[in-house]
Amino acid sequence: MIGQLRSLLQLTQTEVQIARIRVAQARTDAVRKELRENADNAERRTAEITRELQRLGGVADVVTPLVGRLTAVVKGTFEQAEPVEEALLGDLVLEHQLNDRATYLRALAEAAHDKSVSALAERLTTAHRATVEWLTTVLAEEALGGPPALRATPTQAVAGGVARVVNYPVRFARDQVNRTLGRFQARGEQVRAGVTQAAGKAAQFSENARDVLVTGRDASLERAEKVARSQGDTDAATAVHEARERLGSLRASELPIADYEQLSASAAANAVKQLDKVDDLNKVIHYEEANRNRHSVVSAAQTRHAALAQEIAGIR
Structure with a gap:
């Protein structure tokens, strides 16, 4: 003993x-x-x-x-x-x-x-x-793609961002890509080409890829999705749409809750509690954090997300 x-x-x-x-x-x-x-x-x-x-x-x-x-x-x-x-x-x-x-x-x-x-x-x-x-x-x-309880340190963010760019070139997160680009920009065209390819490959918009990572990001992504759909490239359109979800750049009308833009914080939080799909919760969380950032809504979504995660992990 x-x-x-x-x-x-x-x-x-x-x-x-x-x-x-x-x-x-x-x-x-x-x-x-x-x-x-x-x-x-x-x-x-x-x-x-x-x-x-x-x-x-x-x-x-x-x-x-x-x-x-x-x-x-x-x-x-x-x-x-x-x-x-x-x-x-x-x-x-x-x-x-x-x-x-x-x-x-x-x-x-x-x-x-x-x-x-x-x-x-x-x-x-x-x-x-x-x-x-x-x-x-x-x-x-x-x-499940939800916001983690812990933020990565700058070094961990770079490590995680590189791993995701290598393994999932389209499904990148806003903070990870921004940190990775900022820290590696001095290394020249090699990193720029890698990140540009990750975004550009999704819908063959190599010239717009740089805009995706700077000020015209949201507009460029939405435009790229529309172009891909108009050309019948469903896979590319889906990939870009997923990137928009991750970046919180969806329009309110694209969220899984009707008339979301008109809902008060309490009404939005109650509506979030009724969602039973992880992807739907992620859309709301990323949208709120990138736009309105209402803490009560984010908290409700994270609580619901945790409940679903526990079910999948077999805790409940």
């Missing part, structure tokens, strides 16, 4: 530091508050584990917490070269490890008839299962 408590103490210290790092990446105040609470709760778990170690005669350990903090710093440094979803997957691995060790600790405590450690282990498993569910939901939302 002492050995497992020591391991849990080190991992929990890592968990605390990672939660502190994630606070700075939070997309919304609600997520920021939840991450702060997670960090505070992990601090309390650290204190509980330490007390049990001392009760069982474990020597006070000043090295383990330092190792936990160092592990978090190393993890945070290396994950800067990865897309944000990879960093979240790493967080999920940590939470699974904590949960599995807490489960094993409980079995050891039951065998030793130690009710105090058993109760602690039960509290730990409950906490880590909840965090596993939260991270699973966040990753499912990311996979």
Whole structure:
């Protein structure tokens, strides 16, 4: 039990530091508050584990917490070269490890008839299962194209943007493309040609591709979609329409809610709660964030999006 408590103490210290790092990446105040609470709760778990170690005669350990903090710093440094979803997957691995060790600790405590450690282990498993569910939901939302709970750091945005340009040349997100273009513009025509090809290939509008990435972006995309449809190029038209959805440049009349432009914030939020398709929710979220940015509507859409993500992830 002492050995497992020591391991849990080190991992929990890592968990605390990672939660502190994630606070700075939070997309919304609600997520920021939840991450702060997670960090505070992990601090309390650290204190509980330490007390049990001392009760069982474990020597006070000043090295383990330092190792936990160092592990978090190393993890945070290396994950800067990865897309944000990879960093979240790493967080999920940590939470699974904590949960599995807490489960094993409980079995050891039951065998030793130690009710105090058993109760602690039960509290730990409950906490880590909840965090596993939260991270699973966040990753499912990311996979479904919704706005992530965490913002990528500049380095992660570049890494994620490059991966998406390579693998999905048409389905690019506004912030990722803009950041990638801004950081790589100095590298010349190679990057410009790559990004231009990603947009231009969709509807054979190579001359308009540069406009898509600057001031005439929205008008150029809408014009390109119309041209592609008039020429009978359905695939290209669909690809450009998806890009418009991602960039929030759809017209209000194209949203899945009738008379959306005339709805008040409360009415729009209620209408959003009735949507049951992920793509429809994404359209509303991207439109609101790019145009009206009504927090109550975005929040309602994100809550509904999370519910659908949990269903797909098998949490509910």
